[in-house]
Amino acid sequence: MAVTTSDLEVVDRIGGAVDAVGAAQRAASLATRSIKREAKVQGLQLAVRCCDLTTLEGSDSPGKIRQLAAKAMRPSPADPAVPHVAALCIYPRWVALASELLRDSGVKVASVAGGFPSGQLPLDLRLREIEGAVADGADEIDIVIGRGAFLAGDDEGLFHEVTASKNAAGPAHLKVILETGELGSFDRVRRAALVAMAAGADTIKTSTGKISPAATLPTALVMAEAIRDFWDQTGRAVGLKVAGGIRSSKDALRYLVIVKETLGDDWLSPDRFRIGASSLLNDLLMQIDKQRTGLYSDPDRYTID
Amino acid sequence: MSRIDVRKTYKLFIGGTFPRSESGRTYEVCDVDGHPLANAVRGSRKDVRDAVTAARKASAAWAAVTGYNRGQILYRVAEIMESRRSELIAEVTRADGKKGAEDQVDRAVDTWIWYAGWTDKTAQVMGGINPVAGPYFNITSPEPIGVVGIVAPQAPSLLGLVERLAPALCAGNAVVAIPSEVRPLVAISLAECLATSDVPHGVVNLITGLAGELVPALASHLDVDAIDVAGVAPDALTEVEVAAAENLKRIVRPEPRRSPHGVTAFMEMKTVWHPKGT
Numbered sequence: 001m002a003v004t005t006s007d008l009e010v011v012d013r014i015g016g017a018v019d020a021v022g023a024a025q026r027a028a029s030l031a032t033r034s035i036k037r038e039a040k041v042q043g044l045q046l047a048v049r050c051c052d053l054t055t056l057e058g059s060d061s062p063g064k065i066r067q068l069a070a071k072a073m074r075p076s077p078a079d080p081a082v083p084h085v086a087a088l089c090i091y092p093r094w095v096a097l098a099s100e101l102l103r104d105s106g107v108k109v110a111s112v113a114g115g116f117p118s119g120q121l122p123l124d125l126r127l128r129e130i131e132g133a134v135a136d137g138a139d140e141i142d143i144v145i146g147r148g149a150f151l152a153g154d155d156e157g158l159f160h161e162v163t164a165s166k167n168a169a170g171p172a173h174l175k176v177i178l179e180t181g182e183l184g185s186f187d188r189v190r191r192a193a194l195v196a197m198a199a200g201a202d203t204i205k206t207s208t209g210k211i212s213p214a215a216t217l218p219t220a221l222v223m224a225e226a227i228r229d230f231w232d233q234t235g236r237a238v239g240l241k242v243a244g245g246i247r248s249s250k251d252a253l254r255y256l257v258i259v260k261e262t263l264g265d266d267w268l269s270p271d272r273f274r275i276g277a278s279s280l281l282n283d284l285l286m287q288i289d290k291q292r293t294g295l296y297s298d299p300d301r302y303t304i305d
Numbered sequence: 306m307s308r309i310d311v312r313k314t315y316k317l318f319i320g321g322t323f324p325r326s327e328s329g330r331t332y333e334v335c336d337v338d339g340h341p342l343a344n345a346v347r348g349s350r351k352d353v354r355d356a357v358t359a360a361r362k363a364s365a366a367w368a369a370v371t372g373y374n375r376g377q378i379l380y381r382v383a384e385i386m387e388s389r390r391s392e393l394i395a396e397v398t399r400a401d402g403k404k405g406a407e408d409q410v411d412r413a414v415d416t417w418i419w420y421a422g423w424t425d426k427t428a429q430v431m432g433g434i435n436p437v438a439g440p441y442f443n444i445t446s447p448e449p450i451g452v453v454g455i456v457a458p459q460a461p462s463l464l465g466l467v468e469r470l471a472p473a474l475c476a477g478n479a480v481v482a483i484p485s486e487v488r489p490l491v492a493i494s495l496a497e498c499l500a501t502s503d504v505p506h507g508v509v510n511l512i513t514g515l516a517g518e519l520v521p522a523l524a525s526h527l528d529v530d531a532i533d534v535a536g537v538a539p540d541a542l543t544e545v546e547v548a549a550a551e552n553l554k555r556i557v558r559p560e561p562r563r564s565p566h567g568v569t570a571f572m573e574m575k576t577v578w579h580p581k582g583t
Contacts (some may be wrong), residue, residue, distance in 0.1 A: 295527055296526040
């Protein structure tokens with residue numbers, strides 16, 4: 001597919017440079033907001049609903065996928081008020097099993113694909129991986145951009161690979177990982193976000209979780225602002241997913257505040273906001289139990305997987 | 306030229322650092338004659354929670370330290386306290402009065418040395434081989450219970466805390482302690498000794514403040530394995546016991562005399578069967 005100037009034209013029309021100090025300051029000031037009692041319970045439950053419960057380990061096995069699928073559907077078996085998570089995020093080879101386990105549960109199957117986590121495979125292999133995952137029943141595909149080309153200034157290459165991936169994913173929801181920890185500056189994060197959105201990404205995502213730094217509050221803010229500007233210009237709503245290093249309920253609530261303040265209440269739903277995490281879910285459950293019982297809980301009371 | 310006073314701000318001790326309370330609150334502490342002495346940190350329930358998190362994080366590594374090494378570290382606490390003896394005596398004098406202050410500090414130092422000697426002997430003396438019917442060795446050995454909450458007595462300010470802290474550490478536990486509410490300052494100086502004694506960060510955490518606020522949070526915390534009620538007022542004891550029952554926390558009551566039983570009070574007896582060969 002040939003890239004035309006008009007496809008990328010919207011990126012240049014929105015444009016914009018990022019004030020790095022301002023972004024850090026804004027994110028830090030939003031992070032100080034105090035959320036208590038009923039609002040906190042609602043926020044914690046929303047974070048559970050927006051959670052992509054993730055396992056992307058070399059040691060993943062059918063047993064682990066079964067355990068996590070059960071946990072995704074009923075995170076807290078003793079407390080029916082706790083909702084199911086948004087999706088189970090796994091490697092492609094487990095998609096068939098997971099989609100069978102999660103059928104009709106409301107929990108989506110999300111598969112990483114496209115040469116995750118480096119994105120350094122040839123494009124045709126990446127596309128075949130996406131098609132395979134969708135054929136096996138994945139509702140959502142998390143791809144990672146090839147940073148090498150983008151960092152070399154090849155916006156059109158990035159545009160082309162996201163478009164091709166979107167076509168390969170067909171009906172599946174396409175999340176595009178920018179791997180912001182490797183992009184080097186907020187300006188590049190914003191530009192990569194705009195190119196990915198212009199190329200058809202349904203959601204843009206911060207990180208693979210495989211490198212550090214992963215998600216940070218200022219990065220999420222910069223990406224949320226890019227989504228807002230893209231929405232203003234084109235009327236298309238793109239989702240945001242933060243992933244990597246988010247382990248505490250406090251962090252999750254801070255991301256929710258940033259999304260609410262930047263994008264508004266319409267984005268406070270699993271359709272448009274996700275948190276990718278593995279250990280976060282247990283902390284959310286602990287905090288929900290603390291709010292319910294008044295007692296500080298014990299990590300040993302929650303399943304590891 | 307006269308110098309401006311350099312006064313010490315007494316803060317909390319959590320995870321090896323000296324933070325103020327997350328709540329930002331303080332309360333006034335008076336000397337033995339009722340004159341204002343300093344503003345101590347008035348810790349909150351969240352500080353207790355943070356301290357328990359720090360203690361839990363530190364507990365496995367501390368429990369894995371050999372008894373021999375743990376004894377050396379406790380002995381070093383005594384060494385550091387000895388080197389700050391005059392300062393500790395001055396602080397105890399302000400809190401508890403001149404009478405007995407020197408003796409109290411000396412006995413606190415000696416308490417560490419006494420328990421330092423027990424770290425690598427508790428298992429032999431308090432554990433054992435049990436006679437069983439069958440070709441097996443049946444071995445019982447004490448192991449640290451995990452995270453211990455300590456409510457120190459109101460007085461004596463230093464010795465009261467050390468006498469409860471030392472056996473819990475000797476046993477290999479991580480501790481969250483609530484020092485004397487009315488005389489908390491010397492506990493923070495003790496924390497400075499602990500922080501420079503190779504006691505790993507998080508193994509001892511001290512939260513000063515109002516007992517009525519802190520003790521219920523500690524007693525009801527589900528990630529605390531035992532609570533020492535030495536300093537719990539008799540009329541508050543039932544409440545603590547009820548809260549502790551939620552996760553079957555062990556209630557530890559101080560014994561009148563120092564003994565290795567005071568160490569195993571903070572330990573769990575673990576028994577294994579092992580086949581005797583032929």
